[in-house]
Amino acid sequence: MITLSEFVYAKQHQFAYATGELSALLSSIATAARFINREISKAGLSDILGFNESSNIQGEAQTKLDVLANERFKKALISRGEVAGIASEEDDDLVIFEGGRSQTSKYVVLIDPLDGSSNIDVNVPVGTIFSIYRRVTPIGQNIAIDDFLQPGNKQVAAGYVLYGSSTLLVYTTGQGVHGFTYEPSLGMFCLSNENMSFPEFGNTYSINEGNYLKFPDGVKKYMKYCQEIDKETHRPYNSRYIGSLVADFHRNILKGGIFMYPNTASYPDGKLRLLYECNPVAFIAEQAGAKATDGFQRILDIQPTSLHERSPFFVGTPSMVDQLMHFLTS
Numbered sequence: 259m260i261t262l263s264e265f266v267y268a269k270q271h272q273f274a275y276a277t278g279e280l281s282a283l284l285s286s287i288a289t290a291a292r293f294i295n296r297e298i299s300k301a302g303l304s305d306i307l308g309f310n311e312s313s314n315i316q317g318e319a320q321t322k323l324d325v326l327a328n329e330r331f332k333k334a335l336i337s338r339g340e341v342a343g344i345a346s347e348e349d350d351d352l353v354i355f356e357g358g359r360s361q362t363s364k365y366v367v368l369i370d371p372l373d374g375s376s377n378i379d380v381n382v383p384v385g386t387i388f389s390i391y392r393r394v395t396p397i398g399q400n401i402a403i404d405d406f407l408q409p410g411n412k413q414v415a416a417g418y419v420l421y422g423s424s425t426l427l428v429y430t431t432g433q434g435v436h437g438f439t440y441e442p443s444l445g446m447f448c449l450s451n452e453n454m455s456f457p458e459f460g461n462t463y464s465i466n467e468g469n470y471l472k473f474p475d476g477v478k479k480y481m482k483y484c485q486e487i488d489k490e491t492h493r494p495y496n497s498r499y500i501g502s503l504v505a506d507f508h509r510n511i512l513k514g515g516i517f518m519y520p521n522t523a524s525y526p527d528g529k530l531r532l533l534y535e536c537n538p539v540a541f542i543a544e545q546a547g548a549k550a551t552d553g554f555q556r557i558l559d560i561q562p563t564s565l566h567e568r569s570p571f572f573v574g575t576p577s578m579v580d581q582l583m584h585f586l587t588s
């Protein structure tokens with residue numbers, strides 16, 4: 259078995275930047291993920307379920323696990339010298355690390371500490387999503403918002419952790435997508451899925467059909483297309499929706515398929531957050547041979563303007579995204 263740090267070390271010559279920095283960053287994320295995995299696996303026996311008496315800047319009630327995961331990832335990233343600061347779904351503003359780090363450390367991390375919060379209390383898979391950039395502000399100056407508002411095509415690494423029937427950490431640095439399964443008796447993430455790639459063909463569509471009446475016409479037409487009977491094109495497709503982006507995406511990267519969260523009447527700009535949900539998942543998707551768009555442009559080319567901005571998100575098997583785009587643009 260090859261552990262995460264052994265694999266990253268062996269591959270470090272592929273990482274465009276200084277030796278060891280990436281493995282340090284990934285191992286701090288793995289450390290926090292191990293802790294969260296332990297808390298989730300025994301959640302029913304502890305008081306970790308339910309809501310905290312707080313809400314985040316998006317007005318969403320924070321679950322206790324949202325808050326715990328946020329604190330745990332911050333603690334793990336602060337303990338490393340490479341990170342100058344982070345932005346998190348659960349923090350209204352940037353978290354600039356002290357002790358000179360803001361002037362000297364090279365990386366910033368954007369994170370969704372707990373993805374799929376609505377599924378925590380019902381024992382359905384949830385995740386963590388992270389995105390890593392090199393700072394643009396010169397060393398010696400304090401990092402600022404511009405270091406975080408970089409387009410997704412500038413990411414140096416991205417990944418997710420899926421806390422499911424088994425726990426996986428999946429990441430990319432732009433040289434393919436690799437998955438590591440948590441081995442509890444070793445307490446380590448071990449290589450289980452090297453060079454992951456989307457199957458060429460997909461027959462699963464994933465969308466919250468409960469919002470059907472609120473969807474743009476193009477999305478409604480595409481859903482009808484998915485539901486039509488046509489043996490030649492393997493339709494009707496299967497409809498699968500877990501309600502945790504990480505879990506829905508992970509199923510599709512293994513089996514093929516398309517995930518869609520359009521703009522709706524309730525979320526005119528979409529629900530998912532560009533910086534710490536759409537961009538990292540889009541980077542992984544493209545590295546695995548898939549496509550990711552907001553319905554008009556490549557997600558990774560969007561120039562962000564605010565930390566918690568939302569975006570419509572369509573990601574998956576290229577032929578399925580192309581078919582959707584045909585309905586969205588015609």
Ligand SMILES: O=P(O)(O)OC[C@H]1O[C@](O)(COP(=O)(O)O)[C@@H](O)[C@@H]1O
Nearest residue numbers: 370372373374375376466501502503
């Ligand atoms: O319940 P809805 O509206 O379908 O939304 C589900 C989506 O919202 C999310 O839960 C948002 O993420 P958070 O749980 O991190 O806020 C996604 O994981 C998921 O894809």
Ligand SMILES: [Mg+2]
Nearest residue numbers: 370373374535
């Ligand atoms: Mg999320």
Ligand SMILES: [Mg+2]
Nearest residue numbers: 347370372373
């Ligand atoms: Mg979240």
